[in-house]
Amino acid sequence: MNPLLFEKQKNGFEHAKKGALSIRSLNHVSFSVPEPVKTGRFFCDILGFRVVRRPNFNFDGIWLYSYGIQIHLIQGTALERPGTLKPNTDHISFQADDLSSIQNKLDALDIPYLCEFHEAEKLLQLFFKEPHSGIMIEICNCEVFPVEYIDEL
Template sequence: MQIDAVDHAAIKTAKLEETRVFFVEALGLKVGPRPRFDFRGYWLYAGGRDIVHLVETETPKAPSSVAAINHIALRVADFEATLADLKTRGIAFSCETTPGGELRELYVIDPNGVRIELNAPGATEA
């Protein structure tokens, strides 16, 4: 067996519409085709691929800060534009750079407490 890439992340949420709005309006993903499951949800696309699946649940789930999976990472095409957009929208974030400066990282929290890393190659000056 050989794994080529991460295919998608699924987020269970009791805040389906609020979460959709966050990923679409704040992060720029697009709602796209989804199989006709017997539960509500959305498949969110970037670059023609479904990368985040939202699944409606009745009860809230634990946030990333107490979950075994700490965050999901999404690559951004333009780090500076992403940083400016988050500031303009008033979305709280934190900045990090990997040791050696190979990867710039912005962290945001979705409406469910899921930690989202937005990253691009290179050192940050934020």
């Protein structure tokens, strides 16, 4: 394989595909949820987000911020999500350094989770759900599996 096709991920946008839109970063992820306050409380209490001001839209919702991103929770019907923890379905992922302390906290809070360990890559993933909307959350040590550009689609 051509070694020029491999490139380690670096900070910044200089690695975007040439000719693509010139965006800077991810700003927010948005979810339709039946109870934005309850879902927001989970994101704040469990994941450390904080509520931030949002424009006076003509629909209800709340905005959360932490870790350099916003999560927008919009009052509405949640997407149909599987009742079980299935890593191969939609989810939002966060990196963490100490996954054993996160497991301990999830255990203490009686939050069911699925633990996946990929031995070859030393990749550990914890999957759990926000109970009011079913949004699946992953917490991982993903830095052990760096992004490598391998080919064009």
